[in-house]
Amino acid sequence: MAQQLDPVDVVTVGVGWTGGIVGKELSEAGYQVVGLERGGEVSTEDFLTVHDELGYALRYKLMQDLSKETITFRNNVDQTALPMRRYGAFLPGTGVGGAGVHWNGQTWRFLPYDFQIRSLTRERYGAEAIPENMQLQDWGITYEELEPYYDTFEYMAGISGEAGNLEGETQDAGNPYEGARARDYPLPPMQTTPPLQRFMDATSNLGYNPFMAPSANLSEEYTNSDGVELGACQYCGFCERFGCEWGAKSSPILTVLPVAQQTGNYELRTHSNVVELMYDENASRVTGVRYVDEQTGQVYEQPARSVALTAYVLNNVRLLLLSGIGEPYDPETGEGVVGKNYCYQNFQASATGYFDEQFKLYMGAGALGASIDDYNGDNFDHSNLDFLHGGNVALNQTGDRPIVNNPVQEDAPSWGSEFKARSLENNHSTLSIAAQGAVLPFQRNYLDLDPTYTDQYGNPLLRMTFDWREQDRNLVEHIGPQLEEIMREMGASTVEASTSLEGSFDIVPYQSTHNTGGAIMGSDPSQSVVNSYLQCWDAENLFIPGASAFPHNSGYNPTGTVGALAYRAAEGMQRYLGDQQMLVSPV
């Protein structure tokens, strides 16, 4: 039998960036908050011996245990989905801090275009520019409305970067295409290392607008807006998939969670795996959550006045489906909302250059990068192009670690003496650039529950149905050759470029943990799961921040926008706990 617990004001399902931000904001406002996290705790000290490529990068120490829960996957509705049995394309994390512990730290704002993508695309190119099966939607919020929340996130996390647009004034440095920001980044950008300088020079020569990418690896020490002190990045080259022993990669465990805990109103419960939101459909409310203590097997019911669903994208959607909240999406009719507009990231346009010079590539940081945005969003004319949006183009110096970094040209064998000779020769002299392509929503890319496979408790796994579309292939064919040109301009003696996207989406090679959508935001309840406060249309006391709310995925890393939406949701929850009603009227 489930054990009934005393009611609290707020429960967060998951304790990563979104759960941490909601937890801090609500506990500071005086509400009793319980954070339920299925994994355990990690601390900065745990990472003193973190420089273990095998353990963290290849045995996935900080990632979810797939034997207990995974997803199933298929490319199209005619296939049978099969379980993701081992890690590949993306790596959902687990534990307190979530992916905020093992992320790279690339922290972007989406473009103003993104939030009104349907309206602005129709306005500029006409309604016919959007293919019939592309379910492009406005977000129900504008960039200008979200700007203060971006600002709050950046000053909390200590983002290092260079403003390109201050209050509408384009700056000399920075990204000239970004939306207007009220003030500069809290910290100056990361160091422009020789490889990055090469990219900056080459793109500048070609007429582009290079800038240093925004980073949650802190360029300097920083005392944040909550009085938390963070370290300065040491460029050790062990960032993505690792934790930071310097406390120099902003994360929930360094920032929002200690602040929440200091209020005395916040309780963190680890090894607490939420299996269901308790839903009163008639009242359009959730009454609380049901969770399993993974250490004892005891099931608990935790009533709450308001619930924040703050797990990873995939689990947010799955828990909605398992709890019967909202109408599941139907890919045949396009009706229904939960599971709709699943999107991803398209990294297929890339160029690798083999140089005569050597660089110190074993040094680096997760968000040490130089970028151009000239091929992102609607920053370039799509009138004569057969795709929409684009992608940020970057050279990232994240640290070349030795197991996975064995660069050889395409004509080289993959093993044996020649492979050894050439990979050793190229080891310190190979640079790659890539476009981080936006992925736009299509009718038959979606999430639902699998009919066959189950998790450790016997509950259905989430089923992902996803494939590349002509949109994605055309994007790669357009941007790929530009990357090739940039790499030549950088002075590579040999350039190999990926200028086409062949075949179906493949879950085997790692690509990106930028899964988005499935519980999207919008202004129309028949088209979205949550409103602009991330408040669920079908359960007024349920808020669902996170990348699950993205109606499409932009050409950037998602975390900056995730953080902004979490602050927005936290504000909405406070208003809701006062007024007890829907915060936004549907249109």
Add this chain to the structure above:
Amino acid sequence: MPDQDKPIDFTRRDAMKVGGGVVAGGLAIDPEGWFTDDFDVDQMQEVELEPEGLQYFTIEQAELVHAMTARIYPSDENGPGAPEAGVVYFIDRQLNDAWGRGDRWYMQGPFAGVDPTAPFAGDAEPAEPDVEISFANQEPSATQGWQYPMSPAEAYDYSLDYVEEYCQNEFGSSFVDLDPGQQDAVLEALESGEVDTFRGITPDAFFLLLRQNTLEGMFADPMYGGNREMVGWRLKNFPGTPGALGSYRQIIDEEGYSAPDEFRSIADDVDQVADLGPSGSVDPAGGNVSDGGNASGGNASGSGDNATGGDATASGSGDGGGGNASDGNTSDGGGSDGNVAGDDGSSGGANSAGHSH
């Protein structure tokens, strides 16, 4: 005395210049463990295989894996390879560990392409016809990844038998007794999926596993049993770990490539951390909500012989007062480029930061 205006580099190279105690990241270290300049990779010997030294493999399996990995990452004119790095021992230990057992892989059935009734098909009493696995006869798409009904350890068990069966069929000999050209031909056949003795797993899938494990055994930290004497890192001029609180902050902007002065493994970092003592708390930034003290990252306080009196807490006690890591440098603006070091001068200089006491 170090130059007060120069950002303090607490990478190992500069740390080593300090007389007496060596300080890396502010922690007192015995340098003996990581001075390895006199190491000669050419003197490395191939590992010997002893049955009693194996955790998972039989001696026959180990000899086969040893021979195969020796062709994947060979010893040659470019230096030692898998035989000297002890790749076979790395794989042996991995297969006996959680990874080899597939402990964190999703291994529940049904497995596509595997009809559970099939093994009984030839029996007098066939299995219940109404056992319905709707997709048992459907081949999984390659884009769906590993769908073999076996863990990595099982994949090795089965595949090594298949390889030997193939070598007997083709050459009338064990793989280990083939000449290098023949061995390469077998590996090429595996890689291209053309070894017809495989069942349940494809030859190319096994080859990918073996190749990946070979590279892991060459370049993973030596604590996993391969990469002996850090030979893989020496081949690559990869320094290993930058230290438990290591930094490249002061040198990452330099042009060109500089080979490391020495190589360093996690065992060295563990020794370094152990020097903190049982009460040593390391909290470089640690989510200290600003109650004074120090701060952040760079501050691994206390250099060897002073100040913190052996309390090598990396963050200082955070109990107010005292300099903190940031006040040593933020005042001079861009000049020092925000380096973490706020040198206290008196301590011998190579500590990374100002003191918190």
